[in-house]
Amino acid sequence: MVNEQRKVERRDFTYYMKVTDAGTGSLVGYLVDISTGGFKLDSEKSISVGKDFRLHIELSGDISNKSSLIFSARSIWCQPDNIVPNTFKIGFQIIGLSSGDAIIFQRMYDKYAASRNNNRQNYNSIKG
Numbered sequence: 740m741v742n743e744q745r746k747v748e749r750r751d752f753t754y755y756m757k758v759t760d761a762g763t764g765s766l767v768g769y770l771v772d773i774s775t776g777g778f779k780l781d782s783e784k785s786i787s788v789g790k791d792f793r794l795h796i797e798l799s800g801d802i803s804n805k806s807s808l809i810f811s812a813r814s815i816w817c818q819p820d821n822i823v824p825n826t827f828k829i830g831f832q833i834i835g836l837s838s839g840d841a842i843i844f845q846r847m848y849d850k851y852a853a854s855r856n857n858n859r860q861n862y863n864s865i866k867g
């Protein structure tokens with residue numbers, strides 16, 4: 740499964756978007772990295788690996804006429820952040836997304852995700 744995910748380009752997410760538990764409304768984390776098959780969150784809490792979640796994301800009008808997206812994802816790894824104390828990086832694989840919602844997720848990827856190669860090129864040109 741992990742090898743499959745690495746075939747899809749991961750991109751840094753450039754829009755401040757929080758992800759909550761669809762059932763409880765509690766904050767799970769903030770999107771920092773996205774691909775069409777999964778994503779990474781910054782979180783203030785550690786979670787169990789291999790756990791399935793129903794997640795909720797509020798959507799902006801430029802992404803969809805729907806106000807939110809609810810989908811299923813599985814936590815595939817969780818590790819402490821090396822820079823910010825008491826925070827965690829959590830990787831998720833999307834496991835349940837309707838075809839219509841997959842189109843919305845693709846729009847999020849296209850609109851708010853910055854290619855890492857472009858970021859490196861921009862940094863190198865600035866660094867000069």
